[in-house]
Amino acid sequence: MSLSLLARRQAGGHPMRTLLTVGAATVAIFLFCFLRSIVTSLDAAVEASASNRIITGSAVSLFQSLPSAYMGQIEAIEGVESVSRFTWFGGRYQSEENFFAQFGCDPETLMQQYPELLLPDAQKRAWVRDRRGAIIGQGLADQYGWKIGDTIPLIGTIYPRVDGSDWEFTVCGIYRSAKPNLDEVTMYFHWEYMDRVLEEGGSYGPRGTSVFVVKLADGFTGEEVSTAIDAYYSGGPQRTRTQTEAAFQAGFVSMLGNLPTFLGMLGTAVLIAILFGVVNTMTIAARERVRSMGILKSLGFPNRIPVRLYLMESTGIVLLGGGLGMLLANLTQDPLRAAFGTYIPVYHVTQDTYVMAALICIAIGFAAGAWPAWRASRLRAAESIRRGV
Numbered sequence: 001m002s003l004s005l006l007a008r009r010q011a012g013g014h015p016m017r018t019l020l021t022v023g024a025a026t027v028a029i030f031l032f033c034f035l036r037s038i039v040t041s042l043d044a045a046v047e048a049s050a051s052n053r054i055i056t057g058s059a060v061s062l063f064q065s066l067p068s069a070y071m072g073q074i075e076a077i078e079g080v081e082s083v084s085r086f087t088w089f090g091g092r093y094q095s096e097e098n099f100f101a102q103f104g105c106d107p108e109t110l111m112q113q114y115p116e117l118l119l120p121d122a123q124k125r126a127w128v129r130d131r132r133g134a135i136i137g138q139g140l141a142d143q144y145g146w147k148i149g150d151t152i153p154l155i156g157t158i159y160p161r162v163d164g165s166d167w168e169f170t171v172c173g174i175y176r177s178a179k180p181n182l183d184e185v186t187m188y189f190h191w192e193y194m195d196r197v198l199e200e201g202g203s204y205g206p207r208g209t210s211v212f213v214v215k216l217a218d219g220f221t222g223e224e225v226s227t228a229i230d231a232y233y234s235g236g237p238q239r240t241r242t243q244t245e246a247a248f249q250a251g252f253v254s255m256l257g258n259l260p261t262f263l264g265m266l267g268t269a270v271l272i273a274i275l276f277g278v279v280n281t282m283t284i285a286a287r288e289r290v291r292s293m294g295i296l297k298s299l300g301f302p303n304r305i306p307v308r309l310y311l312m313e314s315t316g317i318v319l320l321g322g323g324l325g326m327l328l329a330n331l332t333q334d335p336l337r338a339a340f341g342t343y344i345p346v347y348h349v350t351q352d353t354y355v356m357a358a359l360i361c362i363a364i365g366f367a368a369g370a371w372p373a374w375r376a377s378r379l380r381a382a383e384s385i386r387r388g389v
Contacts, residue, residue, distance in 0.1 A: 021281045022320050024274055024321065025274055025320070025322055025324075025325065026321040027325065028271060028273065029321065029325030029326060031266075031267065032270060032271060032325075032360065033329035033349050034329060034332075035266055035270075036353050037347060037349045037350070041180070041348060044350075051245075051246075053113060053222075053245045054214045054226050054229075055211050055213060055242065056074065056212040056214055056240050057210065057211040057212075057240065058238060058239075058241065059238075059239035059241040060239070062210065065087075065206045065207065065208035065209060066210075066240065067207075067237070067238065068207070068209055070233070070240075071212060074232075077232060078220075078225075080214055080216070081216060082112060083109070083212050083214050084110050085104070085105060085209040085212060086103050086104070086105050086191075086213055087103060089154070089159065090157045091156055091157060091158075091159075092157060093144070094153070100140060100187065101183075105189070105190075106191055106192075107124075107128050108128055115178075116178040117177065117178075117182060119174075119176075123135070123172060123173030127172040130170055131192065132169055132189075132193055133170050133190065134152065134171060134190075135172060135187070135189075136152075136174055136188075137174070137176075137177070137183060137185050139183070139184035139337070140185050140186070140187065142338075146171055147171065147174075148172065150170070151168050151170055151171075152170075152171060153167070154166060154167045154168075156205070158206075162203060169189050181249065195207070214242070223244075229242045274318075274364060275364050278365070281314075281317070282369050282372045311366060314366070318364050318365040318368065319362070321361075322360070325357070326357055326358070329353075333347065
């Protein structure tokens with residue numbers, strides 16, 4: 001009989017206890033993958049930011065709009081290849097609960113600045129032609145069942161219509177993202193359409209734009225162009241703050257405060273709890289098997305055999321539970337991404353997280369089986385049999 005088969009039979013001797021331990025390991029490893037993936041997803045959006053894009057906003061606050069006339073002035077600064085206006089719209093779909101990000105922008109410039117935005121050429125042309133047109137991410141299309149040609153009515157909050165009606169946008173394209181810095185739960189529409197309605201008095205709201213996205217020309221760095229832009233407006237009429245796209249993304253992550261640290265501490269606590277749980281299971285099992293270990297030793301088996309049996313049993317239990325936990329983490333990615341919505345739109349479990357979870361399972365298994373294995377190796381055959389009677 002092989003040691004692995006004997007270890008499985010030992011674990012199956014108390015099926016309920018083993019099942020509960022496997023279940024606890026499943027929950028613990030799932031929570032570890034889930035909590036760590038929140039942090040890694042937020043970090044991935046920052047790390048994937050383009051080095052040739054910078055963001056210019058108001059030095060006062062992101063809620064303070066910049067004059068649209070700044071666009072031509074920024075384009076004239078050395079090192080700037082293109083500029084696109086980005087205005088946060090803040091509309092709601094049908095009710096206050098249905099919220100997702102919407103930006104007024106310059107379509108042709110947006111698509112030139114963001115090569116990671118994947119959109120078929122026919123849909124690009126349709127969007128550029130239709131001034132009331134919009135493109136939406138695949139995540140939004142899946143969530144609300146929208147398709148090309150549908151009309152999306154939005155309730156204006158920052159920009160309410162004067163007559164109380166909804167804003168209406170036509171879906172001209174559904175984009176996918178090639179990088180985690182660009183999510184798939186956002187809608188982009190023509191900035192000029194919104195601005196024209198404001199100019200004609202059809203809507204209330206601030207004129208101008210929230211930020212300018214600036215693409216750098218070859219040979220220029222974000223630091224030098226950012227300094228030049230901010231120096232140009234240092235005397236007003238409204239001062240600017242320009243930063244790299246990575247710094248801009250990191251600013252949103254920093255709004256979460258110490259959440260990444262808290263999640264890391266919570267994940268560590270979960271793993272420590274499952275370690276104690278498995279140690280308790282293996283200690284009880286070791287006490288029940290004193291006589292059987294004595295019989296093995298009396299038959300001439302060396303001390304390393306009980307050691308291997310306990311380590312194989314504890315590691316096998318944790319690996320089984322951990323494997324189920326990782327499977328659960330993988331299967332719940334899409335539902336969790338939809339549940340997070342615009343808060344963590346790029347939530348996903350990385351391969352590094354799976355590898356780390358597997359190594360943690362092995363470490364917990366060895367740590368939990370080490371104490372009873374060591375005690376079993378120290379017992380003498382006659383003493384073991386006598387104590388087990």
